[in-house]
Amino acid sequence: MPLILAGLALIAAFVYGVVKMYQKVAAAFGVVAGAAAVIALLAALTALGMMALRRYQAVHGKRIQRERVLSLSGDWGSLRVDAERKNGVLEMDGQRIVMIFADIAQARAVRQESGWTVALTLDHHAQADWSIPVKDAGTARRWAKIFTLAAAQKL
Structure with missing residues (x-):
C-alpha cells in the first residue's frame, strides 16, 4: 500500500x-x-525510457516463448544463452559446448x-579458452558484460 501511495504522489x-512549466512558458x-x-518534455522522457529499455x-x-534468450551467430558458429535456465550453448569449430553459468570463469573483450x-x-571443460569473434567493439563489450553478469548469477 505505501508503494501505491508513493507512486500516486510521484505521478501527482x-x-x-x-502544469507549472506550461504556465510559466x-x-x-x-x-x-x-x-x-510540454510536448518536447514528454518526447524527451519517452526517448529516455526507450533507450533504457x-x-x-x-x-x-x-522474452521469447517464456524464455529469456540472448543469441549471437556468424559464419564461425553460434552462441545461445538462456538467462532463465542459467545455461548456454556454444557451437564453434564443429564442437558443441553446453555450459552452465557457474562454469564461466572470465570473459573480456579483446582487440x-x-x-x-x-x-x-x-x-570444467576440456577446452577452457574460447575466442568468439564479433563484429565490433560495442558487441564485444556487451557480450563480455553478459558473461560477467552470468558468472555472478545476476543475468
Whole structure:
C-alpha cells in the first residue's frame, strides 16, 4: 500500500510540474510555446525510457516463448544463452559446448588484428579458452558484460 501511495504522489508531482512549466512558458512566450514545451518534455522522457529499455534488453535478453534468450551467430558458429535456465550453448569449430553459468570463469573483450573477439574462459571443460569473434567493439563489450553478469548469477 505505501508503494501505491508513493507512486500516486510521484505521478501527482509530475503532473503538477508539467502544469507549472506550461504556465510559466505560456506566460512568457505564448500558448503555442507552452504546448511545445510540454510536448518536447514528454518526447524527451519517452526517448529516455526507450533507450533504457533497449539497453536492458541488450544485456538481459528478450522474452521469447517464456524464455529469456540472448543469441549471437556468424559464419564461425553460434552462441545461445538462456538467462532463465542459467545455461548456454556454444557451437564453434564443429564442437558443441553446453555450459552452465557457474562454469564461466572470465570473459573480456579483446582487440586482435582480425577484429574484435570475446575471450571466454570456462571451468570444467576440456577446452577452457574460447575466442568468439564479433563484429565490433560495442558487441564485444556487451557480450563480455553478459558473461560477467552470468558468472555472478545476476543475468
